[in-house]
Amino acid sequence: MARTYRVTIAQLNPTLGALAGNADKAHAAWLQGRAAGAGLVALPEMFITGYQTQDLVLKPAFVEDARAHIEALAARCADGPALAIGGPLYEAGRLYNAYYMLRDGAVAGIARKHHLPNYAVFDEERLYTSGPVSGPFGMDAVRLGTPVCEDSWYEDVAETMVESGAEILLVPNGSPYARNKLDRRMGHMVSRVIENGVPLIYLNMVGGQDDQVFDGGSFVLNPGGKLAMMLPVFDEAVAHVDFDETNHGWVAREGEKAVHPPVIEQEYRLMVEALRDYLHKAGFSKVVLGLSGGVDSALVATIATDAIGAENVRCVMLPSEYTSEHSLEDAEAVARKLGCRLDTVPIGPARAAVTESLAPIFNGMAPDVTEENIQSRLRGVMLMALSNKFGEMLLTTGNKSEVAVGYATIYGDMAGGYNPIKDLYKTRVFATCRWRNETHRDWMLGPKGAAMPDRVIDKPPSAELRADQKDEDSLPPYEVLDDILGMLIEGESSVADCVEAGFDRDTVKKIEQLIYISEYKRFQSAPGARLTSRAFWLDRRYPIVNRWRDNS
Ligand SMILES: Nc1ncnc2c1ncn2[C@@H]1O[C@H](COP(=O)(O)OP(=O)(O)OC[C@H]2O[C@@H]([n+]3cccc(C(=O)O)c3)[C@H](O)[C@@H]2O)[C@@H](O)[C@H]1O
Ligand SMILES: Nc1ncnc2c1ncn2[C@@H]1O[C@H](COP(=O)(O)OP(=O)(O)OP(=O)(O)O)[C@@H](O)[C@H]1O
Numbered sequence: 001m002a003r004t005y006r007v008t009i010a011q012l013n014p015t016l017g018a019l020a021g022n023a024d025k026a027h028a029a030w031l032q033g034r035a036a037g038a039g040l041v042a043l044p045e046m047f048i049t050g051y052q053t054q055d056l057v058l059k060p061a062f063v064e065d066a067r068a069h070i071e072a073l074a075a076r077c078a079d080g081p082a083l084a085i086g087g088p089l090y091e092a093g094r095l096y097n098a099y100y101m102l103r104d105g106a107v108a109g110i111a112r113k114h115h116l117p118n119y120a121v122f123d124e125e126r127l128y129t130s131g132p133v134s135g136p137f138g139m140d141a142v143r144l145g146t147p148v149c150e151d152s153w154y155e156d157v158a159e160t161m162v163e164s165g166a167e168i169l170l171v172p173n174g175s176p177y178a179r180n181k182l183d184r185r186m187g188h189m190v191s192r193v194i195e196n197g198v199p200l201i202y203l204n205m206v207g208g209q210d211d212q213v214f215d216g217g218s219f220v221l222n223p224g225g226k227l228a229m230m231l232p233v234f235d236e237a238v239a240h241v242d243f244d245e246t247n248h249g250w251v252a253r254e255g256e257k258a259v260h261p262p263v264i265e266q267e268y269r270l271m272v273e274a275l276r277d278y279l280h281k282a283g284f285s286k287v288v289l290g291l292s293g294g295v296d297s298a299l300v301a302t303i304a305t306d307a308i309g310a311e312n313v314r315c316v317m318l319p320s321e322y323t324s325e326h327s328l329e330d331a332e333a334v335a336r337k338l339g340c341r342l343d344t345v346p347i348g349p350a351r352a353a354v355t356e357s358l359a360p361i362f363n364g365m366a367p368d369v370t371e372e373n374i375q376s377r378l379r380g381v382m383l384m385a386l387s388n389k390f391g392e393m394l395l396t397t398g399n400k401s402e403v404a405v406g407y408a409t410i411y412g413d414m415a416g417g418y419n420p421i422k423d424l425y426k427t428r429v430f431a432t433c434r435w436r437n438e439t440h441r442d443w444m445l446g447p448k449g450a451a452m453p454d455r456v457i458d459k460p461p462s463a464e465l466r467a468d469q470k471d472e473d474s475l476p477p478y479e480v481l482d483d484i485l486g487m488l489i490e491g492e493s494s495v496a497d498c499v500e501a502g503f504d505r506d507t508v509k510k511i512e513q514l515i516y517i518s519e520y521k522r523f524q525s526a527p528g529a530r531l532t533s534r535a536f537w538l539d540r541r542y543p544i545v546n547r548w549r550d551n552s
């Protein structure tokens with residue numbers, strides 16, 4: 001009689017360092033798999049520790065603790081299916097990124113990651129030794145090869161495993177979202193099944209860790225590359241994959257095929273998940289932010305409301321003499337539509353006190369950006385006071401265009417613990433606001449309908465730090481700025497490339513200069529949700545002091 005084999009895959013959200021909690025999640029998935037008659041329950045890469053551990057994994061006590069939790073999990077899961085889970089392995093003076101097979105109460109086998117990613121946000125060569133390519137795990141009915149994440153982006157590991165008998169490939173991943181990443185993953189995995197003629201399970205985790213968000217989207221391919229199953233993005237899911245033995249080897253039965261939403265929705269969801277996980281995993285349940293009546297803080301307030309609910313979001317209007325009537329009205333309208341609390345804290349009296357204190361030293365000097373920045377810093381002082389008093393994390397609101405050119409006040413509006421829109425260019429801020437105004441999904445805790453009035457989106461952006469100030473007094477229009485930034489940052493293009501593309505050379509040189517001289521601001525800035533493969537922090541590491549300029 002033809003045999004069948006069931007693998008339960010657990011697309012779950014670990015918390016970095018919460019070893020016992022992650023083990024409990026793995027155990028709960030194992031119970032589901034056991035109840036469903038699975039032969040194996042599989043979890044993603046480094047699930048016991050959470051991913052990415054960065055240098056924490058260089059601490060021997062952490063690795064020993066992770067190993068102890070894996071062994072305890074093996075004992076808990078003795079009576080039922082095998083359990084496969086990622087974790088670190090310290091062996092003969094070397095550290096590996098490993099995938100453990102637990103069976104009959106013990107560690108039955110270990111695969112060691114061979115290809116260590118060492119680009120973008122990954123530094124695995126700094127942390128781990130490249131392992132030898134292992135042969136397959138012999139399970140009850142099948143032989144299973146387990147290339148770990150990056151291993152499956154190359155031909156050799158899967159090929160060697162299949163040559164040594166693997167009949168099914170199971171790829172555990174810690175693969176964070178970046179724009180169009182699913183196409184890249186799919187391209188690599190289709191190549192592996194076509195080259196090797198065996199089915200493949202691609203298993204990713206979900207959830208936010210610092211700036212990165214693991215987007216799930218686990219899937220199953222049959223030989224030839226046909227999709228047999230697709231799980232949703234961002235949701236936790238435990239699914240059963242059934243394989244039938246045929247004359248041509250194992251074939252996965254067709255199952256759920258989730259259709260993933262368009263990029264604008266995925267990225268909005270990502271910013272929501274990133275913020276919620278950052279707060280909850282760090283032990284916060286509430287936030288505070290300055291709501292200016294402008295579009296950036298309106299979007300951040302909306303993301304926060306969708307992530308943790310209006311009752312946990314405090315908005316604060318901190319007007320000065322330059323705050324326009326429409327800003328007051330717009331801040332009020334946004335908070336009302338979202339259902340958030342809005343407090344008003346005028347900064348005039350504090351500003352007068354600072355001006356008076358500094359007057360003897362500034363005597364005879366004309367006002368300049370110093371006085372503008374004092375206002376911004378006083379807002380930071382007030383907002384951090386509220387944060388301290390009420391235990392609400394301060395959100396900062398600079399979009400990627402501003403962060404790129406340093407258009408923000410250090411220790412002023414840059415004050416804050418997390419920036420949900422740090423990797424979202426201003427032109428995308430506008431598009432995202434329009435999209436959210438027209439769209440509501442079950443996972444949004446905020447209200448249906450337009451939370452951001454048209455005027456908030458359509459008015460010319462202004463910092464309102466002096467009379468009649470507009471962003472375009474200091475910067476090119478955002479459509480132009482964002483295109484140039486896209487070339488200089490995402491594309492690493494030269495100044496000559498930008499001129500060739502039709503941009504004015506003086507404008508490009510000015511933007512280049514602003515990017516380089518604001519490196520110190522980004523170094524001191526809050527982390528934020530990573531959307532692209534060129535987000536500020538780990539993807540792009542530039543020197544702070546740098547006198548090179550591109551004279552092309
Ligand atoms: N390489 C370096 N390494 C370390 N520190 C460095 C530095 N270069 C300057 N600095 C320090 O940084 C200071 C200059 O930076 P900073 O004080 O931020 O001042 P700055 O960048 O000159 O001014 C802030 C700009 O952001 C604009 N803006 C836009 C949007 C919103 C807001 C807002 O506040 O709401 C502001 C504002 O209109 C103004 O043009 C220097 O005085 C110096 O202390
Ligand atoms: N009057 C204000 N009341 C409350 N917060 C303010 C006020 N002005 C500025 N802020 C805070 O400082 C941030 C930067 O402000 P600013 O208005 O200068 O720049 P922006 O990038 O155009 O942001 P926004 O689009 O939110 O106005 C705002 O997003 C907000 O969090």
Ligand SMILES: NC(=O)CC[C@H](N)C(=O)O
Pocket residue numbers: 045117122148149150151153173174175176
């Ligand atoms: N965990 C990993 O090996 C990450 C690198 C991997 N290729 C990715 O999906 O981004």
